[in-house]
Amino acid sequence: MLSSAPMAMRAAARRAVRSSSSIATAPNSNRYVVGLNYSRSFSSARSARPIAHHAVSAIASQQRRGYAATTNPNPPLGKKNASNDVPSRIGLIGARGYTGQALVELLNNHPYMDLRHVSSRELAGQELQGYSKRKITYENLDAEAVLQLDSEVDCWIMALPNGVCKPFVDILNQGAKKSLIVDLSADYRFDDSWTYGLPELQKRSDICQSSRISNPGCYSTGSQLGIGALLDHIDRSKTINVFGVSGYSGAGTKPSPKNDVKLLHDNLIAYSLTGHIHEREVAHSLGLGQGEVALMPHVASWFRGIHLTISIPLKEKMDSRTIRQIYQDRYAGEKLVKVVGEAPLVKDIAGKHHVEIGGFAVDSTGKRVVVAATIDNLSKGAATQCLQNMNLALGYAEYEGIPVE
Numbered sequence: 001m002l003s004s005a006p007m008a009m010r011a012a013a014r015r016a017v018r019s020s021s022s023i024a025t026a027p028n029s030n031r032y033v034v035g036l037n038y039s040r041s042f043s044s045a046r047s048a049r050p051i052a053h054h055a056v057s058a059i060a061s062q063q064r065r066g067y068a069a070t071t072n073p074n075p076p077l078g079k080k081n082a083s084n085d086v087p088s089r090i091g092l093i094g095a096r097g098y099t100g101q102a103l104v105e106l107l108n109n110h111p112y113m114d115l116r117h118v119s120s121r122e123l124a125g126q127e128l129q130g131y132s133k134r135k136i137t138y139e140n141l142d143a144e145a146v147l148q149l150d151s152e153v154d155c156w157i158m159a160l161p162n163g164v165c166k167p168f169v170d171i172l173n174q175g176a177k178k179s180l181i182v183d184l185s186a187d188y189r190f191d192d193s194w195t196y197g198l199p200e201l202q203k204r205s206d207i208c209q210s211s212r213i214s215n216p217g218c219y220s221t222g223s224q225l226g227i228g229a230l231l232d233h234i235d236r237s238k239t240i241n242v243f244g245v246s247g248y249s250g251a252g253t254k255p256s257p258k259n260d261v262k263l264l265h266d267n268l269i270a271y272s273l274t275g276h277i278h279e280r281e282v283a284h285s286l287g288l289g290q291g292e293v294a295l296m297p298h299v300a301s302w303f304r305g306i307h308l309t310i311s312i313p314l315k316e317k318m319d320s321r322t323i324r325q326i327y328q329d330r331y332a333g334e335k336l337v338k339v340v341g342e343a344p345l346v347k348d349i350a351g352k353h354h355v356e357i358g359g360f361a362v363d364s365t366g367k368r369v370v371v372a373a374t375i376d377n378l379s380k381g382a383a384t385q386c387l388q389n390m391n392l393a394l395g396y397a398e399y400e401g402i403p404v405e
């Protein structure tokens with residue numbers, strides 16, 4: 001059982017987190033830390049971290065072509081953020097759903113997360129399964145009930161469908177206490193008063209200091225990581241095309257054609273072929289204009305995991321090896337992003353917490369690269385990223401409780 005700490009201790013811990021989060025960030029005012037703005041020369045990159053032998057020839061090729069080798073401008077915080085050793089009390093609204101259940105499993109294995117309340121209209125009165133730290137019964141919590149409980153909760157997770165969260169957020173905003181809210185829906189992803197929580201591409205110090213975090217969508221997390229490393233090389237006059245195929249858990253538990261197992265058997269369903277909300281999210285979050293990214297989503301018969309094939313127009317001729325090296329440098333040290341050679345397989349990503357990026361096939365013109373990325377929609381596409389954001393904002397080590405390989 002986790003012990004409960006007095007409020008004053010919790011507040012002191014939160015204050016310590018906030019004041020200790022003066023992490024070195026890139027010297028510009030952009031919300032996102034994605035491109036080569038912080039590129040270093042070859043020599044300064046070398047002094048910053050050792051360069052593996054296999055990378056040297058690629059870097060030589062970059063130098064020949066005039067590319068500066070880069071290091072990750074926004075490295076993970078790891079233990080540097082671990083200023084809090086007081087357990088945090090968690091309320092989970094939407095606990096019955098797929099992402100809610102994935103969060104219960106993660107919270108159960110986290111040394112400092114103390115789940116206190118789980119809400120579901122359908123399961124109210126039943127005991128929560130899969131959580132061994134304390135006995136918890138599902139409650140049907142409306143916004144008023146959440147406000148009443150706010151004094152005994154440090155972080156609310158909203159794992160609700162799009163468009164449902166607002167009354168909860170509005171009432172918590174009115175309350176005196178600023179407990180942390182992490183919202184998994186798309187409702188606040190375009191709201192500048194919230195922090196968009198994609199730690200690998202966004203200033204981690206912002207997430208550390210935020211009390212309102214909008215968790216990115218699943219397709220958009222994979223797409224942004226698959227595109228973000230190459231931003232400075234993109235031909236902005238052309239469209240980046242993203243062909244995505246999701247497992248049907250992406251469609252949630254509410255029955256629909258997109259999670260109808262019979263319909264999906266030996267089948268593939270294309271949907272929202274233009275204007276999917278993640279299309280806008282990817283462009284917005286990467287600082288690209290409307291129409292610069294085209295996302296074509298599909299759903300298939302497997303349960304969890306997304307495959308993305310991303311075609312990126314390049315403003316100058318590049319070779320595959322150089323491009324792969326750019327990704328490796330950009331994501332150096334990131335435990336939840338793996339850069340691989342071949343196009344990764346979606347069946348290998350189910351149940352994993354990271355994103356895999358590979359392929360890097362350049363066409364005969366040298367001015368278009370195709371990158372493939374895989375992501376488990378319920379893990380890094382939702383619950384794992386939520387926990388990563390909670391760790392940052394609550395002052396724990398960024399990967400605490402996340403099984404990294």
Ligand SMILES: NC(=O)C1=CN([C@@H]2O[C@H](COP(=O)(O)OP(=O)(O)OC[C@H]3O[C@@H](n4cnc5c(N)ncnc54)[C@H](OP(=O)(O)O)[C@@H]3O)[C@@H](O)[C@H]2O)C=CC1
Pocket residue numbers: 093094095096097098099100119120121122123159160161162164184185186216217218249250251252253254377378381382
């Ligand atoms: N599934 C995925 O791969 C991903 C999902 N997301 C986002 O995360 C959120 C949750 O998704 P997911 O877990 O798949 O959804 P599910 O449909 O599986 O679960 C939805 C949850 O919300 C509750 N709920 C539904 N309607 C209401 C309502 N009107 N008022 C209160 N509670 C309600 C349900 O419980 P009950 O009906 O019992 O109250 C259930 O617990 C969504 O916004 C989704 O877009 C983000 C990334 C990936």
Ligand SMILES: CC(=O)N[C@@H](CCC(=O)OP(=O)(O)O)C(=O)O
Pocket residue numbers: 162184185186216217218219246247248249250251252258277278297298299
């Ligand atoms: C297969 C499937 O239906 N997937 C969902 C993506 C889930 C998700 O991440 O949606 P939010 O942006 O609302 O969080 C969809 O396309 O809407």
